[in-house]
Amino acid sequence: ARKEGVAEFSPRDSATPAWPFETPRLPHDALMAGIAARVAHPGFVHTFTPRGLATTCWAFATVGIQDDAVMGLFADRIAHGNILASFQSQEVSMTVWAYAMLGIRNDQLLAQVAQRLQDPRFLDTFTVQSITITVWAFAMLGFRHKDAMAAIAEKVSDEAFLTMFSTQ
16 A cells, blocks of 8 residues: 555545454555554544444554554544444454553543443443453453443353353
């Protein structure tokens, strides 16, 4: 991808081309630098949907590009305002997984996620995998939130939820 082309990417365009580069180990530095530059363009991060934010965070982590400035923009976008209320459970788990994989602890983002996890209706939408990934990410980042963990503990101790766990 040429840098000029990347400069014209939409949020969806920014997320889509990044993730395939991890599997075959294709060169991705130039593409990711272009995506980072596009994301850093003033106001651009505010045009992302929840899926676009989660997928782009995931893409940066998957290809191992640690761009603290870009991840900071994403965290600010998610932690401030009400966009987190529109995130699906998978988008939450993908996002916190990305921050954990990159070793970037953003307490404002994590606190907002922890607050969201305390809503039983939202927590009920989590699969075993999404809860596991989210708790793993909190642990990897050394983030503790007593009330969120209590809500998760109550959820996973429910007999109906326990039947969904597998040995894999």
